[in-house]
Amino acid sequence: MTEETYYVQGMSCSSCAKTFEENVKAIDSVNDADVNFGASKITVYGEASVDELEKAGSFEQLAISKEFTQTSFDLKQTLASNWNLLIATCLLAIGLYGMFQFGDHHPFTVTTLIGSIAIGGYSLVITGLKNLAKWRFDMMTLMTIAVIGAVIIGEWVEGAVVVLLFAISEWLEKYSIDRARSSIQSLMTIAPDTATxxxxxxEETVKANDIIIGDTIIIRPGEKIPVDGTVTAGESSINQAAITGESVPTFKTMDDSVYAGTLNEDGYLEVAATKRADQSTLARIIHLVEEAQNEKAPAQQLIDRFAAYYTPLIMIIALGVATIPPVVFGLSFETWLYQGLAVLVVGCPCALVISTPVAIVTAIGSAARHGVLIKGGSYLETLGRIKAIAFDKTGTITQGKPAVQNFHLFSNQLTPQSFFQIASALEAKSQHPLAQAVIQYTDNQFGLNDSHSVEAFKSLTGKGIQGRIDGQDYTIGSPSVFTLSPEKQLAVNEAQEQGHTVILMSQNDNLLGFISIADPIRSASKHMIQELSDAKLTHSILLTGDHDKTAQSISKQVGIRHFIAKLLPADKQTEVKNLQQSYGQVAMVGDGVNDAPALATADVGIAMGSAGTDAALETADIALMGDDLSNLPYTVRLSRKTLNIIKQNIIFALSTKTLALLLVIPGWLTLWIAILADMGATILVTLNALRLMNNR
Incomplete structure (x- = not known):
């Protein structure tokens, strides 16, 4: 079974998207179809031509294409494609003039208004009748019944106004939805189509899609990088905002990784392609965002289930309004049929159904532009409700690169230079993460000494290392390896209380001194924790494998309220489960690699610095593509704002319809009020959701 994906232009409401999907499934050569409303795409399983797909979407005048084309507002094109709307408007204006000049029932007035209804409402009525024949009740069906009913009872003007306002609101809704999708569209156009x-x-110019792994790509100043790769020559500042959201350019030199869609600002680079265009980090982000926009949040699932019962209920209520007063109470049949038609219009569920997906689509797209990948509306909604957040220490709160902070010598036998050169010679034989910190510090401060040859090297598992240099036996290890005098123990304790890891070195069992090593705290960590607290995320917990003193020191420095120390990766998963029992839903922030079990267990797993990290992109529910910690409070604020807007939209849509329906009791509801209430509500909830585009 073949599988083809097509881009769809003009898809403005989720119920219409569902109708389009069912129409495509009805094509004989199609086995199945899946519409992604957020990304405005359809995946067809089977075979179907573009013409067949456009015919299936003709009720909405959908345009189908194989290649993505960025859309922008064009007044001339809009007017040309809505010629029927322009003619219907002119005929309505002429009909109103005829009504005032010749009267409501003059042939000129009636003919003109019927022409306005026929031209402006042709596609609406045809689609509505088809839906009615299939017992499919959506807004097209409700509007069609209302228009036909208005014509039957001779309400020509209001029938024409219903058609016209419905068409205008449909166009405004399409425009608003396209604006909501603009964030993902902007991502799809940032990578260049060609490359040198x-x-x-x-040197030759080729299409970006034709670049193969291993190709050498020439990137001149001001050019964008077409695929992911590794720098093989040159150096330059790269603007990675499209991927990581970081506004400050990153300096790249030999062997550094670069990403598709990023901008080479000032230098000449040669880059070896490591991924094809369709496998790049940018391509994966676009794919994941599109999938995320199609995933329904719990609120949307609830609204969809509600709408399935709501629409038939509205039709029953409208039927009751139209028949019960005349039959039971002997009131005017024409008056109450008119009221029933107005109920159909005001009861249209469009505003209610669109209230949630447009907010989710806008929020996920807006986050993607800021370097935050949210994998679905459910995670966005869950994060908006979370009160507790757990942090891995290394690479999240800290920089993830241990560095020497201080040292203390107990003996005058060695100078600081000799002390570190011997220590680095021994550590060069070790695989311990702290070894690189000692070697890096020695190289920067004193320079490495290649003449120190280490003999009889031995690793003391979990404790330290031993070796012989120039006939002297040296040991480097944790305090537990050595017997310390009270004075030396006090010095070690003071360093540990600052959150440092202490390693000591001895010569022939004579203690020479110790080195204090720590993973430096990110400069933004404290501000980030404060911002989360301001956003009512009140419970913050540090999870770390370090000892209690280090965990306590770091928690105090950045403002984290609780800490749990001495944890293995598997222990972190257990602690996340315990936190869920204490606080309910819990978010977990980590690097996405060794924290994978804990991230997967948390209600929302958030991975830091995920650009180019496959494990993080796959494991996390939310991925912060750069190392900018300010993106975490931004994401929390965005989720809270999205939840509030969804609530506002649902309350507003239901309140508007309820108030309009109450006008039926005194008989004040008119088709004019009904269409303004329904379509006005639809446009307002959409515009309210679009406020998320400017969230900072």
Missing amino acids: VRRNGH
């Missing part, structure tokens, strides 16, 4: 590649000693 060196092959067989010659």
